Amino acid sequence: MTRKKKTIITIVIIFLILLLLIIPFSLSIYFYNQYFGIRYETYEPLSYSLEDFPELKREKYEFTSNKGQKLVGYNYYIDKNVKGIVIFAHGFGGGGHNSYMDCANYFAKNGYYVFAYDSTGNDESEGNSVNGLPQGVIDLDYAISFVEEQDEFKNLPIMLFGHSWGGYSVTNVLNYHPEVKTVVSLAGFNKSSNLLQSQGEQLVGGIVNILIPYINIYEYIKFGKYASNTSMDGFEKSSANIMIVHSEDDDVVQKKYGYDIYYEKYKNSPRFEFISYNDKGHSQLYYSDSAISYINEFNEKFKNYFGSYDSVSKEQKSQYIRENLDREKWSNLLDEDLFNKILNFYNSNL
Numbered sequence: 001m002t003r004k005k006k007t008i009i010t011i012v013i014i015f016l017i018l019l020l021l022i023i024p025f026s027l028s029i030y031f032y033n034q035y036f037g038i039r040y041e042t043y044e045p046l047s048y049s050l051e052d053f054p055e056l057k058r059e060k061y062e063f064t065s066n067k068g069q070k071l072v073g074y075n076y077y078i079d080k081n082v083k084g085i086v087i088f089a090h091g092f093g094g095g096g097h098n099s100y101m102d103c104a105n106y107f108a109k110n111g112y113y114v115f116a117y118d119s120t121g122n123d124e125s126e127g128n129s130v131n132g133l134p135q136g137v138i139d140l141d142y143a144i145s146f147v148e149e150q151d152e153f154k155n156l157p158i159m160l161f162g163h164s165w166g167g168y169s170v171t172n173v174l175n176y177h178p179e180v181k182t183v184v185s186l187a188g189f190n191k192s193s194n195l196l197q198s199q200g201e202q203l204v205g206g207i208v209n210i211l212i213p214y215i216n217i218y219e220y221i222k223f224g225k226y227a228s229n230t231s232m233d234g235f236e237k238s239s240a241n242i243m244i245v246h247s248e249d250d251d252v253v254q255k256k257y258g259y260d261i262y263y264e265k266y267k268n269s270p271r272f273e274f275i276s277y278n279d280k281g282h283s284q285l286y287y288s289d290s291a292i293s294y295i296n297e298f299n300e301k302f303k304n305y306f307g308s309y310d311s312v313s314k315e316q317k318s319q320y321i322r323e324n325l326d327r328e329k330w331s332n333l334l335d336e337d338l339f340n341k342i343l344n345f346y347n348s349n350l
Contacts, residue, residue: 028214035196037129039121042095045321052331053105063146065120066138072124073097073117073143075152076104081111084157084181084350087147088116089140089166091283092130092195096123102334103161103286110343113153117143133192134223136169141176141226157181159346162188164253164282165195171242174234182349184243184342187253187285191230192219194257232261241349242266243273243342247280273345275338291333298325 050056058074065071074097086107090097096118097104104114119139121127130136140160147153160183162170167188174180189195193212219227235242246259259276266272277285284292302320306312 028211036132040095042098045318047098048101056105065142069126076108076114078108082113083111085113086159089162089169091164134226136165137172137226140169140173144177171231174238175229178238180240182241186245189253189258198254241271243345245275247277250282252282287333288335294329
């Protein structure tokens with residue numbers, strides 16, 4: 001074989017290798033930005049207001065996150081004679097913290113401040129998009145530091161509460177705030193790629209695992225250390241008491257990506273408490289059975305009224321919800337038994 005032919009073959013091989021690397025990396029970036037490269041707003045007809053919780057009060061705060069973007073948060077309370085402060089991290093895809101105002105109301109009624117904010121790219125906070133899941137950890141890191149600097153919150157024990165994206169954030173942020181006293185994580189996961197992995201497996205099976213390494217690289221480029229840390233790392237760096245809550249039938253974040261990992265190592269640790277359900281799903285994990293029945297009933301009536309959901313305009317949907325949603329029931333969805341356990345967990349670790 002001549003030197004010229006060897007050179008051509010080498011060039012072709014290098015080109016093919018680069019092609020095999022570039023295509024999946026480009027696809028990974030595309031799908032990642034399709035998912036995280038947009039803003040999310042709370043759906044107004046289903047949003048909460050202070051009118052839904054007559055005793056609840058709040059004060060507005062603004063603070064900056066890693067790139068100078070302004071984040072908006074509120075301190076919720078009933079009485080200012082409190083025993084601690086719960087910092088709240090919301091989930092992904094439904095807008096900011098508004099959907100969890102019923103949770104804030106519960107803890108406020110039981111003697112806590114609740115500091116709840118909208119993460120980057122959600123509701124009242126700045127940002128053209130949410131950027132990615134590690135941004136939730138970054139924003140929570142900055143939120144905790146902000147709270148610790150405020151005179152009105154100083155010397156108060158810090159508790160964390162998070163669901164889904166927030167469940168991942170409140171455990172992962174222990175890498176940066178080991179001083180946190182207590183953490184409650186609902187439907188969380190161990191590392192940032194787990195959510196896409198869990199969703200992807202259900203859509204395309206094991207093929208998604210081809211893209212995960214590229215997604216990890218892309219996230220590291222975007223977020224540095226925040227993308228590489230895991231919740232398990234945070235547990236090792238902290239002495240915080242941890243409650244983990246999940247359901248076997250969660251089809252958004254499969255249990256194997258969070259609860260099962262934690263349980264395997266910490267099931268005998270006095271720091272940890274585990275609560276597992278069989279049929280609570282993901283979004284309704286912390287709702288009572290009666291609340292779930294009401295939501296299913298409401299959705300069924302909506303479907304029967306309009307027929308095909310896709311053929312209904314936004315205006316029609318909004319009008320129907322405003323006219324037919326029982327605001328009192330909508331404001332009292334929480335599973336009191338679960339929240340009493342969470343409250344006792346916080347109280348016992350003050």
